[in-house]
Amino acid sequence: MTSVDERLARAALTRVVEPGDVHAGRWLRQYGAVGFLQRLRDVAEAPDAFAGTGEKRVAGWRLRAANTEPGRDLDAVGRHGGRFVVPGDVEWPRQLDDLGDTRPVGLWIRGRADLRTWALRSVAVVGARACTPYGAHMATTLASGLAEEGWVVVSGAAFGIDGAAHRGALAARGATVAVLACGVDIPYPRGHAGLIGRVAEQGLVIGELPPGSHPTPSRFILRNRVIAALTRGTVVVEAEYRSGSLVTARAAARLGRHTMGVPGAVTSGLSAGVHELLRGEATLVTEAAEVIELVGDMGQLAPVRRGPVLPRDLLAPDAARVLEAMPAGPATPVGDIADRSGATLDDTLVRLYELHSLGFVERQGDDWRLTNTATEGANARRGGT
Incomplete structure (x- = not known):
């Protein structure tokens, strides 16, 4: 748990140094919050206490450090239902330590x-x-x-x-x-x-x-x-x-x-x-x-994206192959459809009757043609072309 002095000193320093000041962070790390603030308030402090930091910057720190009243700031945030959290507190997010100085x-x-x-x-x-x-x-x-x-x-x-x-x-x-x-x-x-x-x-x-x-x-x-x-x-x-x-x-x-x-x-x-x-x-x-x-955690995968599932996507491979072999337009003889699909004449007839029951094809005499539903589905699958 952070000491009262440490908390007060850090509250004071939030008025003294600008956020993200790497020079201040270095001295805060070296001297601690109480030590850093004491050295700023001690005008007799040796001039090399902040060696490597510009005199103008240190002078600004000293001027502001002389006028801080951290107790008033803590009371002010308390009146708004707030609090001041510092490194070492249970509530301090440790990932902020990745910021270094x-x-x-x-x-x-x-x-x-x-x-x-x-x-x-x-x-x-x-x-x-x-x-x-x-x-x-x-x-x-x-x-x-x-x-x-x-x-x-x-x-x-x-x-x-x-x-x-x-x-x-x-x-x-x-x-x-x-x-x-x-x-x-x-x-x-x-x-x-x-x-x-x-x-x-x-x-x-x-x-x-x-x-x-x-x-x-x-x-x-x-x-x-x-x-x-x-x-x-x-x-x-x-x-x-x-x-x-x-x-x-x-x-x-x-x-x-x-x-x-x-x-x-x-x-x-x-x-x-x-x-x-x-x-x-x-x-x-x-x-x-x-x-x-x-x-997120391992295994929290986004759902795989794909287009809408069309009725023809659910067909068995053999039936789908025969349907793909059906040309658009006039009715086509069974033999031509068999040649296009690479299936035997008998297998092609079996698949055509299966497709007929599902509304994909219709018979015209001894020939077969695609229904309007099948034609629209083929266009949708090709992206409307």
Whole structure:
């Protein structure tokens, strides 16, 4: 169990250092949270305490460290029904340790569920903010399908694909996690205040920044590494070439997680980034079952896809061969049909009467012809040609 001093120090450090700061992560690893914070607050500390880190960066840390009040932040998140989880806690998702020195100092959380348990069975669904109706439909469908199968849907609560993914999971009464680039008490974007509130009630809202913190462009990008590390795989639904969603997917690939993409129209710029992923490290997926096949347990295979089963598909091989030998158009003598099928005259007659009973052929005098039903079935089998 994490000590009170360690928790307070880490809570303070979330106000001191920016998320994903590898320099801060190195000193945090070397000195521990308490030692790192003490060295920042001690203005008389030897100048080589942070050797290799720029003076301007350290000066900023020291300025912010002098004004932190972690107790107030812990009280603030508590008033929102939240908590602060740090490495060493039972609830800490250990897969975040894969981030090394860019691992979060701690996570501020709103919601009743256990993050570590949920993260073990989670999938990220991310994509463009300015998505198309097709993209929103696919994100919603994927998320609801995953939620129905007991998977937790993780996203960033942004407009577009993120919001559609959260709504899909909520509509299926499933589990969803919103990873914010601001304080968990700040609904951002404002237009998603109601959605984020629903996620906090039914799922979890988490973030690296303390209460009251506002997002910045860099914080959105850095937030994506948490989404990638927290989940077992990342699905990208619509993304341009320069998209933060691609940052998430590539971070997932570097961490050894599954990377997946939903294809779109090749003429759509919103699918260009996804298609570039699919040309490289990503796997094409079109439904929840295909996602689960990748991220789930051994043997959880997606159903094999095939076209509709036609009546002629159920015929025995000998009967099917005779039917295939029947030409379209006028009635044909039995001898010609036997020659075409490679069967004897007697066997051909037996199969023709069998096909007659099933409605595939009809007799005209001594000759035989295909019925309209058989002709339509043959066209369907050939793709309508």
